[in-house]
Structures are given as C-alpha cells and as structure tokens.
Amino acid sequence: MNAHVPSLIATEDSLPxxxxxxxxxxxxxxxxxxxxxxxxxxxxxxxxxRAWCADHGLCALPAEPAAIxxxxxxxxxxxxxxxxxxxxxxxxRHAHKLAGLPSPTDDERVKAVMRGARRTxxxxxxxxxxxxxxxxxxxxxxxGRGLAGKRDRALLLLGFALAARRSxxxxxxxxxxxxxxxxxxxxIRRSKTxxxxxxxxxxxxxxxIACPVAAMxxxxxxxxxxxxxxFRRVGKGGRLLPGRLRAQSVALIVKAAAARLGxxxxxxxxxxxxxxxxxxxxxxxASLFKMMDVSRHRSVDTLRxxxxxADAFRDHxxxxxx
Numbered sequence: 001m002n003a004h005v006p007s008l009i010a011t012e013d014s015l016p017x018x019x020x021x022x023x024x025x026x027x028x029x030x031x032x033x034x035x036x037x038x039x040x041x042x043x044x045x046x047x048x049x050r051a052w053c054a055d056h057g058l059c060a061l062p063a064e065p066a067a068i069x070x071x072x073x074x075x076x077x078x079x080x081x082x083x084x085x086x087x088x089x090x091x092x093r094h095a096h097k098l099a100g101l102p103s104p105t106d107d108e109r110v111k112a113v114m115r116g117a118r119r120t121x122x123x124x125x126x127x128x129x130x131x132x133x134x135x136x137x138x139x140x141x142x143x144g145r146g147l148a149g150k151r152d153r154a155l156l157l158l159g160f161a162l163a164a165r166r167s168x169x170x171x172x173x174x175x176x177x178x179x180x181x182x183x184x185x186x187x188i189r190r191s192k193t194x195x196x197x198x199x200x201x202x203x204x205x206x207x208x209i210a211c212p213v214a215a216m217x218x219x220x221x222x223x224x225x226x227x228x229x230x231f232r233r234v235g236k237g238g239r240l241l242p243g244r245l246r247a248q249s250v251a252l253i254v255k256a257a258a259a260r261l262g263x264x265x266x267x268x269x270x271x272x273x274x275x276x277x278x279x280x281x282x283x284x285x286a287s288l289f290k291m292m293d294v295s296r297h298r299s300v301d302t303l304r305x306x307x308x309x310a311d312a313f314r315d316h317x318x319x320x321x322x
Contacts, residue, residue, distance in 0.1 A: 037167065037247070045091030061099060065107035068092060072113045082121050089114065129267040130309075131254060131276035132283075136160045139257035140210050147222055148234040152253050154219035155231055157212035159250065159273035161204045162186055163295040166250035166270030172230040177216065182206070184213050188296070200296055278306040 046060075049071055053060040058067045072085055080088075093105040104110065131139070140153045159169050168188050176187040184204040206213050216230075223232065229244035247270065254272050255265035274295065281291050288303055297303050313319075 041087060042091040042094045045088045046095045049088060049092050061095060062101045063092060063096070063104050065104040065109050068104055068107075069109050069113045072110070072117060076117050076121060082118050085114065085117055085121075128269040128272050128275070129258075129263070130279040131156075131160065131258070131268060131272040133160070133276065133280040135258075135261070135263075136273070136276060137210055138261055140215070142260050146234075147238040147240065150215075150219045150222050151231060151234060152257070153210075154212070154215040155245075155250065155253055156257060156273065157207070157210055157215045158186075158204065159254075159270075160277050161207070161212040162202055163274045163277040163291075164188075165274060166247040169250055170229075170231055170245045170247050174220070174225060174227050174230055177230070179213065179217075184216070202294055202296070275306070278303065279309055282307040282309070 049063075049068075050060040052071055052074065053063065053067060056067075056070075058064070068089065072089065075085055075088060089105050089110065093103045096103045096105075136156055140156050155169060158164070159166075162168070171189065172186070176189065178185040178187075182203070183206045186202050186204055188200045188202060190199070204212055220226075220230070223240050225232070225240075231245045231249075233241040233243060233245060233249075235241045250273075251268075251270035254268050254270055258268040258272075259265040278291060278295060281294075282303075288300055288307065291297075291303055291306075292300070295303070
C-alpha cells in the first residue's frame with residue numbers, strides 16, 4: 001500500500017528542487033496518516049481484491065465500480081462478515097486515494113450492494129466473552145512459574161486493571177510505568193481513539209488477592225528489564241528474546257489461560273480483559289465516569305452496554321410477576 005504514496009508527489013518535476021526535502025517529508029506524513037495495524041489490514045484487503053481481479057481479468061487500480069460490486073457479492077457468498085466486507089471496501093478506497101485516483105467505492109452501485117449485504121447478512125458483531133475479575137483471578141492462579149508464566153501473569157493482571165486494548169499493552173515501555181504508594185501510574189502514549197498521540201495517564205490500583213503492581217515488578221526483575229519494551233517474547237528454555245510482543249500474542253495468552261480453566265478459548269480474545277474490567281466494575285456499581293477514567297472511552301453510550309449486561313437482572317421490571 002505504501003508503494004502508492006510517492007504518487008502524492010509525482011508532480012515534483014514541476015516544482016523547485018529546493019522543495020524536494022519538504023516533499024519527501026510530505027510523503028512520510030502521508031504514510032503516518034493511518035495506524036500501522038490499519039495500514040496492514042488495508043494492504044491485506046487490497047491484496048485480496050487485486051488477486052480476485054487478476055483471476056477475473058479485471059483491473060484493480062483503477063477499478064470499475066461494477067468490479068467492486070461483484071467482488072463484494074463474491075466475498076459475501078464465501079461467508080465473509082459485513083464488518084470485513086466494509087473493511088475490504090475501505091482498503092480499495094484507500095489504495096485509490098494514495099494513488100491519486102478517484103475512488104470507485106463512492107459509486108451508488110457499490111453503496112447499494114453494501115446496503116444489501118448489511119440487510120441480508122446482518123451487522124451484529126460476535127461478542128467475545130468478558131474475562132471478569134473472578135475469571136482473571138482463576139487464570140493467574142494456575143499459570144506457570146517460569147519466566148513466560150511471570151510475564152503472562154503480569155500481562156493478564158495489568159491488562160485487566162488497565163482496561164487496556166491489546167495494542168496499548170504491547171506498546172508499553174518501562175518509562176511509561178511510575179509506581180506510587182497507591183499503585184501504578186501508567187502512561188498510554190497512543191491508542192485507538194487517540195491516533196494523534198495526546199496521551200493519557202491511567203491509575204492502576206494494587207490488588208489484595210492478585211496485585212498487578214507486584215506481578216509487574218516480579219516480571220521485570222526476573223527478566224532483567226530496566227528499559228525499553230515491557231512485554232517481550234520468551235523463547236525455549238525461558239530465554240528472553242529481543243523485541244516487544246505483538247498484539248496478537250495478547251489474544252493467544254488470554255485464550256491459553258481460558259483453556260487451562262476448561263473454558264472455550266474461541267470465546268475469548270485480547271479484548272476480553274478490557275471487557276472484563278468494565279463488566280466487573282459495572283456489576284460493583286462503579287460510576288460510569290470513573291470507569292471512563294480507566295477505559296478512556298469518549299462516549300458514555302458505549303459503556304452503557306457493559307452496564308446493561310451487568311445489571312440485566314437487577315431490579316428487573318418482570319421480577320415477581322410470575
């Protein structure tokens with residue numbers, strides 16, 4: 001996908017040579033427009049579209065609206081969900097945008113096919129199970145004692161206590177952690193809803209049963225980590241490897257912990273820790289605004305779903321009627 005970015009400065013021959021450095025910087029900024037994960041997803045989606053076009057003798061860039069409409073229909077027939085179909089279209093749109101071409105995805109035929117797909121397939125997301133406080137406590141009670149076990153224990157406890165997204169967890173550096181008498185202050189440098197990097201500092205309380213602060217200190221000490229990435233790979237024989245964990249690793253650690261408890265690992269994901277904190281906090285009657293201090297949600301409406309799930313049977317209107 002980034003190969004198309006230089007087209008943004010394809011007219012450099014008509015501009016003074018003194019602007020070359022500025023134009024190269026402009027290309028760098030254009031590449032930073034989207035998060036790396038988003039760019040990877042768009043790149044993957046456009047690769048799928050381009051391969052489909054090649055199989056059918058069609059041009060992918062620029063693409064005809066009819067080709068995109070047919071592609072959507074073909075993907076829907078394969079059982080691809082609406083959310084993924086929408087991302088496929090966004091990937092095609094982004095490729096045309098970077099190439100300086102009009103986007104064929106704005107054509108009414110493409111929009112009509114997407115509307116039809118939503119009505120036919122439905123748009124309800126598949127919700128993963130929340131790793132609530134009781135589940136997290138059980139997960140960390142049975143994990144291994146080696147270096148990988150200490151890392152996983154710290155990751156599960158901090159991920160829950162921080163209501164963290166998996167990308168936020170793996171992006172943490174030692175410099176982002178500040179211990180204080182009450183617990184930890186954790187600096188989140190960038191997040192899904194803060195792509196411009198304004199940042200936020202989130203308080204993490206100590207625990208009386210399983211303490212995320214103690215678990216973090218134990219992991220860092222055992223691994224000999226004093227700077228750089230907090231969560232890193234551990235190889236065979238408990239050998240610490242360079243480089244930070246990938247976001248997908250968080251999901252795998254959560255799934256493995258769920259499996260040890262006899263739970264279906266397919267029902268859990270990296271988001272389960274964040275959902276579990278919010279569900280548990282809502283069940284204890286925590287203030288929505290206090291929950292937002294931790295989760296950094298910008299909309300109360302999003303949090304109401306967790307509160308509804310936790311309070312589904314509390315003071316139910318139908319209680320005692322039958």
